[in-house]
Amino acid sequence: MIDLAGYYQWTPSLRIDAGVYNLSDKTYWQWDTARDHTQSTSGLERFAESGRHLRLGLTYNF
Numbered sequence: 001m002i003d004l005a006g007y008y009q010w011t012p013s014l015r016i017d018a019g020v021y022n023l024s025d026k027t028y029w030q031w032d033t034a035r036d037h038t039q040s041t042s043g044l045e046r047f048a049e050s051g052r053h054l055r056l057g058l059t060y061n062f
Helices: none
Strands: 004-011 012-019 053-060
Touching: none
Parallel strands: none
Antiparallel strands: 004 012, 012 053
16 A cells, blocks of 8 residues: 655644555455455455545644
8 A cells, every 4th residue: 555645734733644545546454444354255345445535634723
């Protein structure tokens, strides 16, 4: 998995965060959600993590 994230400190109290996650768009499972399942389990894909996605955040400290 490859993630790309960063932030910009606009003012001392305002920060903008942005990221692109799972750039390679690979299917993967977190161990704690898939540990009781095998490859032959029907519906195993529903336990997979999301594909490529974006996230944008805004933090304001006062």
